[in-house]
Amino acid sequence: MGYIGSHTAVQLLLSGYQVHIYDNLCNSNIDTLQRIKRIAGKDLGFTYGDIRDTQKLTAALKENSIEAVIHLAGLKAVGESSKKPIEYYSNNTQGSISLIQAMQAVHISTLVFSSSATVYGDPVYLPYDEAHPTFPTNPYGHNKLQIEQMLHDLAFSDKNWRIACLRYFNPVGAHESGLIGENPNGIPNNLMPVIGQVANGKLAQLSIFGNDYSTSDGTGKRDYIHVMDLADGHLMALNWLQENLGCHTFNLGSGSSFSVLELLRCFEKVSAKKIPYQIVARRPGDLSEYYAKVDKAEKILGWKTRRSLEDICTSSWNWIKNSKNN
Numbered sequence: 001m002g003y004i005g006s007h008t009a010v011q012l013l014l015s016g017y018q019v020h021i022y023d024n025l026c027n028s029n030i031d032t033l034q035r036i037k038r039i040a041g042k043d044l045g046f047t048y049g050d051i052r053d054t055q056k057l058t059a060a061l062k063e064n065s066i067e068a069v070i071h072l073a074g075l076k077a078v079g080e081s082s083k084k085p086i087e088y089y090s091n092n093t094q095g096s097i098s099l100i101q102a103m104q105a106v107h108i109s110t111l112v113f114s115s116s117a118t119v120y121g122d123p124v125y126l127p128y129d130e131a132h133p134t135f136p137t138n139p140y141g142h143n144k145l146q147i148e149q150m151l152h153d154l155a156f157s158d159k160n161w162r163i164a165c166l167r168y169f170n171p172v173g174a175h176e177s178g179l180i181g182e183n184p185n186g187i188p189n190n191l192m193p194v195i196g197q198v199a200n201g202k203l204a205q206l207s208i209f210g211n212d213y214s215t216s217d218g219t220g221k222r223d224y225i226h227v228m229d230l231a232d233g234h235l236m237a238l239n240w241l242q243e244n245l246g247c248h249t250f251n252l253g254s255g256s257s258f259s260v261l262e263l264l265r266c267f268e269k270v271s272a273k274k275i276p277y278q279i280v281a282r283r284p285g286d287l288s289e290y291y292a293k294v295d296k297a298e299k300i301l302g303w304k305t306r307r308s309l310e311d312i313c314t315s316s317w318n319w320i321k322n323s324k325n326n
């Protein structure tokens with residue numbers, strides 16, 4: 001029901017899956033449910049609940065005859081995780097243990113897990129491939145790595161499990177309908193929602209954290225991936241798991257990187273809006289550049305990104321315009 005989950009639900013419904021969402025709405029809105037239905041032209045189920053409520057979650061899995069789980073529920077603000085680590089360990093790590101216990105109780109053993117490129121930490125080499133050492137530098141990254149390790153141990157101990165850990169790079173963009181997109185509660189953390197709030201006048205300017213990195217224009221470079229490409233990645237992983245046992249890790253990224261200023265310029269071009277910005281100090285822990293090696297997902301899942309930076313900016317602008325009118 002959150003950002004990535006809503007787009008994934010659309011792609012699952014359109015490819016014939018039945019979908020039931022379980023969410024405590026701590027960072028999403030119930031209206032999104034109707035919007036998913038409208039885009040897909042199909043109905044889907046919903047249970048309001050916290051994944052740490054193992055009993056409720058077990059009942060929801062059982063009552064809705066769930067056969068596979070895509071686990072996206074989590075807190076995701078890297079900076080906040082350093083300020084509230086125990087909240088993050090409780091929600092993300094403990095929440096994942098609760099989910100696995102609920103799945104075990106009703107004998108469901110197919111799971112797609114939302115991991116993150118944050119698990120890699122400072123690059124020893126680029127692009128990051130799945131064998132790159134993992135040294136996360138914040139509690140959020142520790143949570144993701146702990147959960148991945150737990151899932152590997154689980155699949156080792158019980159050969160019935162079929163698990164895909166998807167390491168997302170930087171999801172951006174929105175559904176082309178403009179009906180769903182990234183809509184965080186409170187002050188946004190990610191770059192695109194902030195650009196959106198500047199574009200629609202809610203914020204005066206964008207702060208860019210540092211322009212003295214060793215990149216072409218000095219601003220940080222990231223591997224941006226269109227959320228619809230990411231949604232397709234979940235679908236391909238789920239299909240692949242039908243035929244494959246064990247726990248497997250895949251990077252989901254585009255394989256190339258763009259700077260903050262390149263993204264900004266592209267957004268200005270498609271929106272015909274000027275986005276004022278100021279350069280402020282670097283944020284501790286931010287990396288100069290990183291991007292994914294994506295051969296594994298292409299070779300094994302048959303997945304690669306199809307959408308461009310321009311598609312990302314056009315869909316984001318469409319969503320921003322639409323949400324302003326709602």
Ligand SMILES: NC(=O)c1ccc[n+]([C@@H]2O[C@H](COP(=O)([O-])OP(=O)(O)OC[C@H]3O[C@@H](n4cnc5c(N)ncnc54)[C@H](O)[C@@H]3O)[C@@H](O)[C@H]2O)c1
Nearest residue numbers: 002003004023024025026027028050051073074076114116
């Ligand atoms: N967006 C990114 O940049 C990014 C990058 C890498 C990985 N991820 C991971 O992907 C997943 C989804 O990210 P998103 O961008 O869609 O975030 P999101 O905040 O939009 O969606 C997460 C959803 O989980 C729900 N949730 C959180 N804690 C819950 C709990 N305890 N019980 C039930 N529901 C709960 C929230 O209400 C929200 O609807 C997260 O696990 C995140 O860590 C996101």
